[in-house]
Amino acid sequence: MRTLHLTLAAALLAPALVAQTPTQTTFTHLATVNIFSTSATANAEFIGTNPAAIAWNGSRCWVAGFCNTGTAQPSAIIEILNPLSGAHSYGTRFAQQTPTGLRGFSGLDIQGNTLVAALDLGSAVANGISAWDVSASGTGTNLWNQSARGASGVSFDPGVGGVDAGVGWTSFNVARRALNATVGGAVMYDTTTGFAFQATGTTGTLWRDTEFDPDTGDIYLRKENDVIRAPRTGSNASSGGTVIVTLPESGTAGFTAGQNIAYINTPYGDRLIFNNRPDGSGVQDYFQRVMVTSPTGVSHTVNWGSFTPVGLSTAWFDFSWDAPTGTLAVLDFGNRAIYFFRLEPPTESFAYCTAGTSTNGCNAQITAAGYASASQASPFTLTVNNVEGQKSGIVFYSLAGPSAQSWGAGNTSFLCVKAPTQRTSSQTSGGTLANCNGSFTLDWNAWLTGSGLTYPVGTPIWVQSWYRDPPAPKTTNLSDGLQFFVSP
Helix, strand or coil: CCCCCCCCCHHHHHHHHHCCCCCCCEEEEEEEEEEEHHCCCCCCCCCCCCCEEEECCCCCCCEEEECCCCCCEEEEHHHHHHHCCCCCCCCCCCEECCCCEEEEEEEEEEEEEEEEEECCCCCCCCEEEEECCCCCCCCCCCEEEEEEECCCCEEECCCCCCEECCCECHHHCCCCCCEECCCCCCEEEEECCCCCEECCCCCCCCCEEECCCCCCCCEEEEEEEEEEEEEECCCCCEEEEEEEEECCCCCCCCCCCCCCEEEEECCCEEEEEEECCCCCCCCEEEHHHEEEEEECCEEEEEECCCCCCCCECCCCCEEECCCCCCCCEEEEEECCCEEEEEEECCCCCEEEECCCEEECCCEEEEEEECCCCCCCCCEEEEEEEEECCCCCCEEEEEECCCEECCCEEEEEEECECCCEECCCCECCCCCCCCCCCEEEEEEHHHHHHHHHCCCCCCCEEEEEEEECCCCCHEEEEEEEEEEEECCC
């Protein structure tokens, strides 16, 4: 791809030329799985009084238990077999421990056939962080253990550029990421040598969960009820933490457990999902307590469709996202249930970039109506208004992203899409010469069907219009840009 060389004007305008990301998130409910039987001590699938942590890879699901009573009871991990079939069953529980009251597993994560678990027994134990081979359905074989107090979850750390990738975790009373090798469990960094992430101006180290951006390695944590982000500056370095979401906490500050977070990475904008759990009361509303933001903490409006949770709960939820299938598993601790969802691509379109001014003062603007999908009979109409009358032009698009490249010396237009580009058929704007009443119209769905091209659901598309304007520098001008996403 060629390097973009911006003119001074383009550089000054660049912030206005950046395409937007959605601020609405839509989920489709796939299934609710009742796992209440895992809390009955007489059952072979008993894993604790409550399920506390979940791992999901798009087809297989594991949950880990917690002892939510004042007496010692076993806690374990178990696979939920065929979770989306409507007739789930259970594997054989493994990793069983017997914590004292109000202890158990704080986190799970899955990568390939390796499941990692964090276990909190109130102090460091030999298997506070553990790894399990789950290649065989319904069971787990211990691979390695790390002495730790696994009170703060566990997650696969991608490192930076693949350097220092492994199993990342932290614990109470420290503010550093520890790291073990995924294979073999060798200590790469401990809680004194791993990078620091304490948020500037904050105190306290009651970390409740740990997550990473799989592309950048940025770390996200739940510190009590707040959300912390520490951008990565190296394989074992960060720029320090920032509180990106501040949430209230009642009762004894910091001592309410069960605050969790997952990173949702998609082609159409990444997100965080987490629970607002200010206390342990059992009458909290799912829709008020499960939150979605951008990776920097900008709040999203969430559409849960027709989903109805089992009931009010303690707001202890855990989350596991599978990017290849675009599906999310949400564990409901209090109601002993798992909710499965599919994340839908955005239906919004976003105008961006700056339209050029034509010889007769026209600023062509592109808009959209409908849903972009070759499988839908209804049109997705792209309309370019305020075009010079009686001019030929085209609509063209890119899958490579937005741009902000000057169209040429003396021309006020910008090329708003990155090369390579794909053009659609030539059109005539109609209207009247020397007026701004011309337009171009394209039914994207019909054109895509006729072209034989197909794009996966969720693919972002950046589109723009070009038209002839002979007196203008470069004899042409451009509209603004529009970003949209392919729908089912």
